[in-house]
Amino acid sequence: MPQLSSGGGDDLGANDEMIAFKDEGEQEEKIPENAFTERDLADLKSSLVNESEINQSPSAAAVRRGQQGEQRGYAEKHREHLDGVSKQQDGGMYKAAGYPTYPFLMLPDAYLPNSSVSPSSNKVSVVQQSHGMHPLTSLLPYSNEHFSPSPPHLPLDIDMSQKTGVHRHQSQDLSGYYSLSSGGVGQIAPSMSWQSQSVYPGLSPCGFRQTYSSNLPGASSYSRFPHSLMLGPSGMHPTGIPHPAIVPPTGKQEHEQYDRGMYVKPQVEAKREKEPKKPVIKKPLNAFMLYMKEMRAKVIAECTLKESAAINQILGRRWHALSREEQAKYYELARKERQLHMQLYPTWSARDNYEAGLSGVAGEKSKADWGKKKRRKREKQQDSSADNSL
DNA sequence: TCTCCTTTGAAGGTG
């Protein structure tokens, strides 16, 4: 869109994120009091990317591993960077300049997958900060849904990457920076409260012309995010949790992504029963996904919708309606996510999950399924383009 | 039971 094009080539590969989302002619809202220009955000994003690129060597895992030590200083570096950001953010989440390090930065074992070595190896040590917790912490997708009585400190040099065998240097001193969110990223704070009422005048907060009660019992209280992230007593170091980036051997994800490749010869099958199932390392969430994760419940509460497709549409619109500062927070958070992910899985590639169903035990079936899916999508796109041409 | 839907962004692949 024109706004960004004037920005001069600074992009995150997400040039369209500031496209004014005009749907149903609903938003002329340009956040007038906003001191930022489109360019500002673009610059900010650009700087974020640049920093990422500086921190990550373009080349290989070996190089990345070498950076792990150096990234210890990342917190400081990041703070420097954030200084620039937070100066421009009023009342934003970064206002908590007092945080010595990024709260969830580099929690070493956060991503540890299941391992045959230790059944609890995918647990993460977490320190709950009951006071003054960085609000952004709540955005962490690495939530806690499943606690385990496993000891807080786990062997960190487990060969977590079964395929890589990389020995990682793990910095335990960072292990306290993850905090938990119950059911997702939950609590961003009042500063992130809805703009939608003003953003979509004449429309429901859902952005739909639908009738519903805005006095939903849960809605107002939800906006204060009463539930918590603060699990456990203050300052306590609870037990580890599995990392959401790791798909456990049971459950839907695994069902879809792992068991997709379950068809194998009986012998192999028997063998696999012995072996721990190889967890699928999920992609780190991008900014929008983080946003969705946080806001989904709220939209559900406000709109009494449950269908994800509809909710996501609303969230997409709200995303575009967000101020640059607010979006920037999520971009920053997503960047952290990627960095953390990269640190923990230096050799992981997004492509690993392209073929998640056919990796590991990779049966012919899963391979076929994957191809089928791919084909289906392609056909669909061709269909739609054909329709457009008519 | 499985896949689709729907969104944005990141990353990999291809020409």
Add this chain to the structure above:
DNA sequence: CACCTTCAAAGGAGA
């Protein structure tokens, strides 16, 4: 380099 494809989350709907 531009473009295309896939995958992240989520849960209801429909095949």
